[in-house]
Amino acid sequence: MTDPKIIVALDYPDAAHALGLARQLDPALCRVKVGKELFTAAGPQLVEALIKLGFGVFLDLKFHDIPNTVAKACEAASKLGVWMLNVHASGGSQMMQAAREGVARSGHAPLLIAVTVLTSMNQEELSELGVNAPIEQHVLHLARLSQQAGLDGVVCSAQEAPALRRALGHDFCLVTPGIRPADAALDDQSRVVTPARALAMGSNYLVMGRPITRAADPLATLDQIRESILGK
């Protein structure tokens, strides 16, 4: 069975746009991510349609609420048959343990991961929240909490991947957005790494949206990125 490393973020306003790209992609070569914009507009039916096309779907709703609410949201999300879903680690251990229990109750077994520090944030923005530790240290702290709560992995920047790999071992899944080919625009991302470098640094999966979806030829761009990581 193939384990595609690239997760294409379908950050589109509606199902037509999302399915327009998805139908051109090969589910054996990439996975897809449904985030807040698309899910709010197109809902569970779109997730089901993508699964029917054969895609592993990362449902990126970043749940962050009281434990009971998050548990039920995770149970409902798991029942859709997604491959991966996420919560915010800053919701705390109790919330993450409740999320784990919610997934277990669903009868499905998606990967459950936690967002540490958003890849759009820099040191200054983290300090603004009252967190004065260096970003990498705080990411590691939240990742440890996530692992102790029984989660399968975390979302982080590939910049932090080597430290997390060393501390948390090889079975802990590191999912890294903020991936940018060397010549690509950063957009609102701060902690960025190129695709090949991210895998070399220990990332398991690369989340990529705009460098692919906004390219003049998304399929050719995805092919180029896949070539750049071949053998990595």
Ligand SMILES: O=C(O)c1cc(=O)[nH]c(=O)n1[C@@H]1O[C@H](COP(=O)(O)O)[C@@H](O)[C@H]1O
């Ligand atoms: O959980 C995520 O997927 C996520 C976490 C994070 O820290 N940073 C981050 O960019 N993301 C998501 O990853 C995608 C990145 O998109 P691009 O910046 O367009 O490649 C978006 O859909 C974000 O919502």
